[in-house]
Amino acid sequence: MAADGGRLRTAQAAQACAICKTRKKKCSKSLPSCEYCTRKELDCVYALDLSPQNHAAPTPDNSHTAPNWGTRPPVNAISSQLTPETTSQVYLEVHGIIRATGQFVDDISARYFQGFHRHLPIVSRTRFYNNITLGAAPAADVSVLLLVICLITYAPALGYQSRHEAARPVKQHSLYLTARSLFAQVQVSCTPSVPLIQAAILLAVYEYTHGRPDDALTTITGSARMAYAARIHTGDRLQTQMTRIAGHNADIDFLLQAEEAANTWWGIVVYERIFLSEATVFDQPMVTVFPGGDARLPIEPQVLDQLDLLDLESLPNIPVSCLTSPKVGGFSRTTQATCLLDLVLKSFNTPAIDSRLLQLDRLNTNIQALLSLVMPQCQDQSGGFCTALHIAIRALFQLHWHILDQPSQAVIALFNPLEEWQKRSQEALDTVTKIVFDTAESLVAASPVNTVIIDSMPPTYPYIARAALRHIHSDTRKENVACLKSAEEVIQTSLDKYFKRWSVGDK
Numbered sequence: 001m002a003a004d005g006g007r008l009r010t011a012q013a014a015q016a017c018a019i020c021k022t023r024k025k026k027c028s029k030s031l032p033s034c035e036y037c038t039r040k041e042l043d044c045v046y047a048l049d050l051s052p053q054n055h056a057a058p059t060p061d062n063s064h065t066a067p068n069w070g071t072r073p074p075v076n077a078i079s080s081q082l083t084p085e086t087t088s089q090v091y092l093e094v095h096g097i098i099r100a101t102g103q104f105v106d107d108i109s110a111r112y113f114q115g116f117h118r119h120l121p122i123v124s125r126t127r128f129y130n131n132i133t134l135g136a137a138p139a140a141d142v143s144v145l146l147l148v149i150c151l152i153t154y155a156p157a158l159g160y161q162s163r164h165e166a167a168r169p170v171k172q173h174s175l176y177l178t179a180r181s182l183f184a185q186v187q188v189s190c191t192p193s194v195p196l197i198q199a200a201i202l203l204a205v206y207e208y209t210h211g212r213p214d215d216a217l218t219t220i221t222g223s224a225r226m227a228y229a230a231r232i233h234t235g236d237r238l239q240t241q242m243t244r245i246a247g248h249n250a251d252i253d254f255l256l257q258a259e260e261a262a263n264t265w266w267g268i269v270v271y272e273r274i275f276l277s278e279a280t281v282f283d284q285p286m287v288t289v290f291p292g293g294d295a296r297l298p299i300e301p302q303v304l305d306q307l308d309l310l311d312l313e314s315l316p317n318i319p320v321s322c323l324t325s326p327k328v329g330g331f332s333r334t335t336q337a338t339c340l341l342d343l344v345l346k347s348f349n350t351p352a353i354d355s356r357l358l359q360l361d362r363l364n365t366n367i368q369a370l371l372s373l374v375m376p377q378c379q380d381q382s383g384g385f386c387t388a389l390h391i392a393i394r395a396l397f398q399l400h401w402h403i404l405d406q407p408s409q410a411v412i413a414l415f416n417p418l419e420e421w422q423k424r425s426q427e428a429l430d431t432v433t434k435i436v437f438d439t440a441e442s443l444v445a446a447s448p449v450n451t452v453i454i455d456s457m458p459p460t461y462p463y464i465a466r467a468a469l470r471h472i473h474s475d476t477r478k479e480n481v482a483c484l485k486s487a488e489e490v491i492q493t494s495l496d497k498y499f500k501r502w503s504v505g506d507k
Helices: 018-023 035-040 084-100 105-114 125-132 140-153 172-189 194-209 213-230 238-246 252-276 301-305 330-347 353-380 384-404 418-445 451-456 461-474 478-500
Strands: none
Touching (some): 084 140, 084 172, 105 125, 125 140, 125 252, 125 301, 140 194, 172 194, 194 213, 194 252, 213 252, 252 301, 252 330, 330 384, 353 384, 353 418, 418 461, 418 478
C-alpha cells in the first residue's frame, strides 16, 4: 500500500487562510489555495494552531526541562510540546497539500531519492520511510520535511496535474509560502531536530535555485544555529568507533542517526559557502567553520541508504585532504571542492597582493587537479560528481575574476608582471566557460520534459551558467566574437530550459 494509506478524503485546512482572515470573509479552506485566493491569483497561506490543547498547568514535576544528553548528541530529539491531535493535524494538512499537487507521498519520495538526494545526501532513506510508514502520523518535524521535499521535487511543467480536473495548477510560490509558514510554526514549537534542520537546508536550496541567494544564506545560517543547538556539529563518531571495536551492530540505529546527522552538518557547511559566493554582501562572516583536512569525509548516498545492511568495517574513513583516493565518491568530492572554494574566499583577505597571488596560484593548481579527477566521473555518473564539478568551476571564476579586478597600478614584487597574471586568468576563464558550454549543450539536446536530465542538474547550474555569460559579455577580443556569440545563445537556451520546469502555475 502507498504511504498515503488512502486516509484523506478531502484536502482542507483546519483554519481560514491569512487573506480571508484579514478580509473577515468565509474561507473555503481548500488546500493548498482557497477558492478566493485561486480566483484572485493570490498567494494563499494557512496558519496551523500549534498551541498545546487540554494541557494542565505545568508543575515543577511535569514542566519541560532541557534533557541531559551527556556525550551522546540529541541527533533525533523532538519536543513533546505538540499534542498527538496537533501532530496528526500537521500531517493531514501536509498530506492534503501533496495530493492537491497531483502527487502521492510515494511519488515525491521516489523522485527525491532518485534525483536531488544524489546531490545532497542528508536524509537517510531508511529512517525517512520508517518515519512515514509506521501507521501513526509522523512527528511534526518529519511532516514539515515531507512538505519541503514536495516543494523541492514539484515541477508543474513536467506534467503533474491536480486530482481535481477543474482546478488550476498549484502555484509553486504558494507551495513555498505554505511550507515556509509551517516550518516557522513547528520550529517555535519543537526542539531542534535533524528532520527540521534538513527541512531548513532544503528550503535554503529552493531559495537559491530560484535566484534568491541572500535569502538562502539567511535560511542556511538559521539551520546552522539549529544544528549547533542540536549538537550535530561536533562530528563525534565515538559511538561508531566503539561499535567497530566491539565487532557487532549492537546500536545500528544510533549509528544511522549519527551518520545522517554528520552528513546533514556537512550539507550546511557546503551550502553556506556556495550561497555566500552569490550573496550581495560578499564579505560577511560565516556561521560555520570548515573542518580541518584530517576530518573524515561524509558518506555517500548509496552507503547512507544501506547503512543498516553493511559491514561497519567497510565504511570509508578518508580525510578531506585526500584528493587522490579512487574511493572518494560524489558527495565527498563536493566537500573537497567546497574546501577549495573556502580557501579561495579566505585568500581574498590576504593584505599583501604578492602573497595573495601566490596563494591563488596554488589554489588554481589544486582546483585544476580536482577538475581533472572529477570530469571523467561526471560523464559516467550524475549526482554528486557534477555538483563537485560546478563548485570547482565557480571557485575558478571567483579566483580569476579577483585577479582581473586588481588595479593596473598595483605594486607586485613577483617575477611576472600583473599583465601576465591577468592574461593567464583570461585563458583560464576561457577554459571553464567552454566546460559550461559543453554542459549547456547536453541540457539543450535533452527532450523538453526529460526528468532524468532535469534532476541530474545540480542546483548550482544556473550560477555557473550566468558566470560564463558574464565572462562572454566582458570579453572584448575581436577574434572570439563569433565563437562567443554561439556559446552565449546555447547557454541562455539551457537556462531557459532549466527554469521551464517551474513555469506552469506560476504565471
